[in-house]
Amino acid sequence: MTDPIEDPTPAEPETLAPQEDSQEPEKETAPQFTPITSQDALDKLMGARLAKVRAQFAGAEDWKAKAAKYDELEDAKKTNEQRLTERLQALETENNTLKLGQMRVQAARDAGLPPSWAKRLSGSTPEELAADAADMAEDLPKSEPKTPLTQKPKESLRGGGRPDETRDDEIDIDKIIAKIPRR
Numbered sequence: 052m053t054d055p056i057e058d059p060t061p062a063e064p065e066t067l068a069p070q071e072d073s074q075e076p077e078k079e080t081a082p083q084f085t086p087i088t089s090q091d092a093l094d095k096l097m098g099a100r101l102a103k104v105r106a107q108f109a110g111a112e113d114w115k116a117k118a119a120k121y122d123e124l125e126d127a128k129k130t131n132e133q134r135l136t137e138r139l140q141a142l143e144t145e146n147n148t149l150k151l152g153q154m155r156v157q158a159a160r161d162a163g164l165p166p167s168w169a170k171r172l173s174g175s176t177p178e179e180l181a182a183d184a185a186d187m188a189e190d191l192p193k194s195e196p197k198t199p200l201t202q203k204p205k206e207s208l209r210g211g212g213r214p215d216e217t218r219d220d221e222i223d224i225d226k227i228i229a230k231i232p233r234r
Contacts, residue, residue: 151175158184164191 087093154177155169162184171187174180 154180162188164188 087096152169155172156166158172158177158180159166159169161181164184164187168187172180172183174183
């Protein structure tokens with residue numbers, strides 16, 4: 052058979068009651084809330100809180116100065132080779148960024164997209180960029196080619212007022228002059 056399981060809590064009620072001589076700190080009750088009824092009371096409260104925050108960050112400027120001085124000392128400890136290595140890494144990063152930008156512009160141009168759309172292309176190799184540019188170009192509506200301009204002038208146009216009016220080359224200037232009133 053199995054052994055009976057014992058209850059780990061003692062059965063005596065006096066051991067369950069809190070002991071008065073324990074060293075646990077007593078919980079303080081929070082002061083009751085009193086609403087702010089005047090501007091002076093609000094100013095006093097805000098001033099106290101502001102002073103508390105200023106006291107908390109009083110040494111911040113000293114810490115900033117010490118951190119800057121520490122950075123200078125760490126930089127001075129670096130060897131010339133370390134400085135050149137860091138500079139080389141920064142230049143390589145900048146070079147890679149510029150190359151990627153050029154590849155994007157070239158892929159956009161090859162796909163017939165405007166260069167301003169190059170920044171929307173994603174990918175890190177020329178093949179990925181070309182595929183993305185081709186996908187983007189497929190999604191754009193196709194514009195119909197414009198008809199070329201002809202050098203042939205349009206047939207003589209007529210005025211919109213009276214379609215039976217004579218054409219410009221048939222106008223008799225003598226008749227027009229005769230209609231002008233003279234004084």
